Amino acid sequence: MTDVPRLRPTLDEVAERAGVSRSAASRVLNNAPHVSAEKRAAVLRAIRELDYVPNTTARALATRQRGAVALVISGEAPSIFADPFFAKVIVGASAALEEADLHLMLCLAASDRSRRRLAELLRARGVDGAVLMAVRENDPVLRIAREAEVPVVFGGRPAGFEAPWYVDVDNAGGARQATEHLLARGRRRVGMICGLPDTHASRARHRGYREALILAGLQPVPPEYGDFTEPSGATAMAALLERQPDMDGVFAANDNMAAGALRTLRGAGRAVPGDVAVVGFDDLDIAQIAEPSLTTVHQPIQALGNETARMLTGRIAGEEPSSLILPTHLVARAST
Amino acid sequence: MTDVPRLRPTLDEVAERAGVSRSAASRVLNNAPHVSAEKRAAVLRAIRELDYVPNTTARALATRQRGAVALVISGEAPSIFADPFFAKVIVGASAALEEADLHLMLCLAASDRSRRRLAELLRARGVDGAVLMAVRENDPVLRIAREAEVPVVFGGRPAGFEAPWYVDVDNAGGARQATEHLLARGRRRVGMICGLPDTHASRARHRGYREALILAGLQPVPPEYGDFTEPSGATAMAALLERQPDMDGVFAANDNMAAGALRTLRGAGRAVPGDVAVVGFDDLDIAQIAEPSLTTVHQPIQALGNETARMLTGRIAGEEPSSLILPTHLVARAST
DNA sequence: CCGCAAACTGGGAGCGCTCCCAAGATTGAC
DNA sequence: GTCAATCTTGGGAGCGCTCCCAGTTTGCGG
Numbered sequence: 001m002t003d004v005p006r007l008r009p010t011l012d013e014v015a016e017r018a019g020v021s022r023s024a025a026s027r028v029l030n031n032a033p034h035v036s037a038e039k040r041a042a043v044l045r046a047i048r049e050l051d052y053v054p055n056t057t058a059r060a061l062a063t064r065q066r067g068a069v070a071l072v073i074s075g076e077a078p079s080i081f082a083d084p085f086f087a088k089v090i091v092g093a094s095a096a097l098e099e100a101d102l103h104l105m106l107c108l109a110a111s112d113r114s115r116r117r118l119a120e121l122l123r124a125r126g127v128d129g130a131v132l133m134a135v136r137e138n139d140p141v142l143r144i145a146r147e148a149e150v151p152v153v154f155g156g157r158p159a160g161f162e163a164p165w166y167v168d169v170d171n172a173g174g175a176r177q178a179t180e181h182l183l184a185r186g187r188r189r190v191g192m193i194c195g196l197p198d199t200h201a202s203r204a205r206h207r208g209y210r211e212a213l214i215l216a217g218l219q220p221v222p223p224e225y226g227d228f229t230e231p232s233g234a235t236a237m238a239a240l241l242e243r244q245p246d247m248d249g250v251f252a253a254n255d256n257m258a259a260g261a262l263r264t265l266r267g268a269g270r271a272v273p274g275d276v277a278v279v280g281f282d283d284l285d286i287a288q289i290a291e292p293s294l295t296t297v298h299q300p301i302q303a304l305g306n307e308t309a310r311m312l313t314g315r316i317a318g319e320e321p322s323s324l325i326l327p328t329h330l331v332a333r334a335s336t
Numbered sequence: 337m338t339d340v341p342r343l344r345p346t347l348d349e350v351a352e353r354a355g356v357s358r359s360a361a362s363r364v365l366n367n368a369p370h371v372s373a374e375k376r377a378a379v380l381r382a383i384r385e386l387d388y389v390p391n392t393t394a395r396a397l398a399t400r401q402r403g404a405v406a407l408v409i410s411g412e413a414p415s416i417f418a419d420p421f422f423a424k425v426i427v428g429a430s431a432a433l434e435e436a437d438l439h440l441m442l443c444l445a446a447s448d449r450s451r452r453r454l455a456e457l458l459r460a461r462g463v464d465g466a467v468l469m470a471v472r473e474n475d476p477v478l479r480i481a482r483e484a485e486v487p488v489v490f491g492g493r494p495a496g497f498e499a500p501w502y503v504d505v506d507n508a509g510g511a512r513q514a515t516e517h518l519l520a521r522g523r524r525r526v527g528m529i530c531g532l533p534d535t536h537a538s539r540a541r542h543r544g545y546r547e548a549l550i551l552a553g554l555q556p557v558p559p560e561y562g563d564f565t566e567p568s569g570a571t572a573m574a575a576l577l578e579r580q581p582d583m584d585g586v587f588a589a590n591d592n593m594a595a596g597a598l599r600t601l602r603g604a605g606r607a608v609p610g611d612v613a614v615v616g617f618d619d620l621d622i623a624q625i626a627e628p629s630l631t632t633v634h635q636p637i638q639a640l641g642n643e644t645a646r647m648l649t650g651r652i653a654g655e656e657p658s659s660l661i662l663p664t665h666l667v668a669r670a671s672t
Numbered sequence: 673c674c675g676c677a678a679a680c681t682g683g684g685a686g687c688g689c690t691c692c693c694a695a696g697a698t699t700g701a702c
Numbered sequence: 703g704t705c706a707a708t709c710t711t712g713g714g715a716g717c718g719c720t721c722c723c724a725g726t727t728t729g730c731g732g
Binding site for chain 2: 679680681682683684686687688689
Binding site: 008053054055056057058060061066068071083084086087090091094098101103104105106107108111113114117120121123124125126149230259263266285289291 | 344389390391392393394396397402404407419420422423426427430434437439440441442443444447449450453456457459460461462485566595599602621625627
């Protein structure tokens with residue numbers, strides 16, 4: 001809060017006050033061996049008395065470790081933050097990073113300028129590594145990832161790119177469960193509302209849906225597309241109804257769009273689940289709040305953030321962790 | 337993405353290749369004067385050829401400027417991220433920081449450990465400044481703010497603390513508008529659902545509500561308290577109804593709780609706005625999605641983030657900006 | 673053609689910390 | 703008591719960049 005740029009004591013001053021060399025003081029700081037008990041105590045006391053805090057920047061320069069990683073969220077902010085998905089990812093990642101004593105630099109890579117800054121950050125080793133989230137097909141961020149001078153881990157696979165290190169959730173499996181659940185409820189005319197087509201998640205969920213239908217000997221109908229927001233789900237549902245008025249089940253690629261679908265169905269006078277059963281994906285708060293409450297595929301979002309960060313810290317430490325796919329599972333509620 | 341810690345070229349190498357001194361190269365880098373056009377061109381070429389990127393850490397050490405600020409969100413993460421409030425703040429702050437070429441360090445100050453790390457960050461000048469959000473009464477973060485060695489700006493005033501620099505929204509004014517709107521709609525028995533009592537926002541909104549009622553010669557009824565989440569709003573509404581079954585208007589301290597109130601009212605068979613009119617606060621997406629759509633007080637959340645960050649960059653630059661209160665306004669929808 | 677101001681130029685001293693290494697102090701086995 | 707092995711210790715050289723400063727050029731009226 002202060003404005004006075006009062007000088008902070010340096011390690012030299014600590015050493016001087018403790019009557020030891022800077023080297024010895026440094027050893028105490030990093031509790032390295034080769035310091036006698038007395039000197040250690042003296043240094044510790046001096047640190048306390050001077051209220052010394054080591055300068056992170058100087059340490060970073062000397063050790064070549066920044067003590068921070070970037071969490072990059074690609075794409076336009078508005079759509080990005082429409083739901084609490086990223087918030088949960090951040091909470092999970094934050095916990096893992098705290099454990100590794102790493103700070104979190106949040107980079108919203110939406111504009112060209114922000115991407116330029118990001119590229120510089122990753123090339124100049126301004127961070128020790130980066131987690132990349134929400135990377136789409138042909139995303140300009142991919143290039144930045146390729147040219148980065150630090151380890152990079154993807155949170156969710158980017159579409160159309162074989163990410164060497166990633167953590168993802170079982171999108172296809174979850175979607176299949178969702179669709180099979182609808183079929184088990186006796187639905188036969190099951191439509192789908194997909195998300196943005198250039199995301200791996202949307203594609204994989206669509207694939208799972210198709211697989212389930214085909215396995216059941218049914219013909220998948222072409223999906224409608226939304227952008228993962230509630231209104232887009234409402235619109236897509238309307239289009240779906242128009243195309244196939246006798247539809248009796250819908251799988252939406254996320255809860256927001258499922259909530260939109262519910263709204264449209266309510267407006268159209270269709271009972272849920274009486275006339276049409278609806279399943280979402282994500283298991284966000286909205287799924288429980290919606291009326292009727294939403295059957296949905298639970299995905300461990302916080303764990304996704306956590307594991308991604310953990311994988312990154314592993315790679316920073318020189319390990320070669322293998323990519324990870326977290327399980328998803330159906331949560332049956334009132335909408336089916 | 338690479339693992340090879342291939343050495344990045346340094347400014348010395350650039351200078352050597354360009355046939356100039358390191359000083360001259362540095363001048364070009366910071367486009368300072370006193371470099372001849374030819375040398376400048378030579379340096380620029382060398383930079384391109386060597387694919388040189390200046391090392392931020394070294395620069396930070398030399399200039400004593402980190403090029404990053406902390407965005408601190410105090411309190412428990414779960415409640416924090418229940419709604420997209422912070423996401424919007426982040427988007428706004430991020431834009432302002434990008435303009436100032438500052439990176440954003442996101443610090444979730446929930447645990448003791450995270451607060452310790454935060455304190456160290458702010459005392460060791462690991463960042464150039466900090467924005468503090470969601471600081472509550474007697475928040476341990478206050479102490480960290482006081483001991484910080486860098487400028488600090490509050491986003492939203494902390495309760496029970498005269499923040500020297502802050503950006504806030506007009507909570508009391510908005511609440512008064514909301515309540516007056518209910519009164520103008522002919523409501524006379526207007527209850528309130530408050531948020532967490534140790535937040536300034538909740539208190540100010542309650543104050544605005546009381547002012548409006550008292551000005552109209554009406555007796556405020558004691559509020560119910562929630563924690564800004566949807567379920568807590570539903571519970572509070574139930575309690576309110578039980579206490580005063582003939583209630584005909586409700587002002588909730590945020591949209592989430594208002595949505596919960598709507599749910600309870602629907603369950604209790606009360607028509608909205610027929611029997612009970614409801615007003616929220618925030619104007620988040622949920623206000624438009626709710627049924628009926630929610631009359632609410634719009635607050636410029638993204639601007640809050642933006643102005644807070646801008647004020648911080650101002651203070652970092654040595655200015656003494658004065659605190660700011662952003663206007664709020666009522667958005668009338670179907671719930672009143 | 674001179675003198676002086678203004679523009680260039682590069683050397684060098686930091687910024688605050690880590691870490692290697694050589695020198696000195698201890699220890700212990702014989 | 704000796705000598706090698708081990709532990710301590712502090713000096714010093716960086717990490718890569720900025721910036722002050724003194725020295726050198728250049729420009730241009732007179």
